[in-house]
Amino acid sequence: MWxxxxxxxxxxxAAPQGIFDTLxxxxxxxxxxxxxxxxxxxLRPQTQRASEHQKMLKALKRNDEVVTTGGLIGRIHELGDxxxxxxxxxxxxxxxxxxxITGLSAHGKSQSKKDKSE
Numbered sequence: 001m002w003x004x005x006x007x008x009x010x011x012x013x014a015a016p017q018g019i020f021d022t023l024x025x026x027x028x029x030x031x032x033x034x035x036x037x038x039x040x041x042x043l044r045p046q047t048q049r050a051s052e053h054q055k056m057l058k059a060l061k062r063n064d065e066v067v068t069t070g071g072l073i074g075r076i077h078e079l080g081d082x083x084x085x086x087x088x089x090x091x092x093x094x095x096x097x098x099x100x101i102t103g104l105s106a107h108g109k110s111q112s113k114k115d116k117s118e
Contacts, residue, residue: 057098060084065105068096073105 023029060066064076066086072094074086083095 053103056103057101060098060101065107067102067105067107069100069102072096073107 060076060079062076062079065073066076066084067073068086072086072088074088074094076084077087077093078085080098082098084098084101085093085095087093
C-alpha cells in the first residue's frame, strides 16, 4: 500500500517492449511449441507407420511368409477378410486375425541359384 505509487511509476517508465520480448512473455507461445514438437516427434511418424502397415496388410497374398505379433513365423495358406490361415509346420495350420500380422519375414527366404552355386 505504501509503495503503490512507486510501483505504478516504475511500470510507466519502462521502455517499450519489442515484438520478440512480447512473444517470449506470452504463455501461448511455449504451448504451441510443445504441441508442434509433439506432432513432429510422435504423432506424424506413428500415423506414417500405421498407414504403411495397412498397405502391407492389403498387399498380402498366398505363400507369403509372415511374422505375427506373437512371434509365429508361417506361410499364408488362406486369406480371408479378417482371418488368415498360416501354415507354421507341415500340415499344422493356425488362424490369425489380419491386424496381428506384423510384417513379412526374411527368415525363410530361399537363396537364389547364383548364391547356392558359390
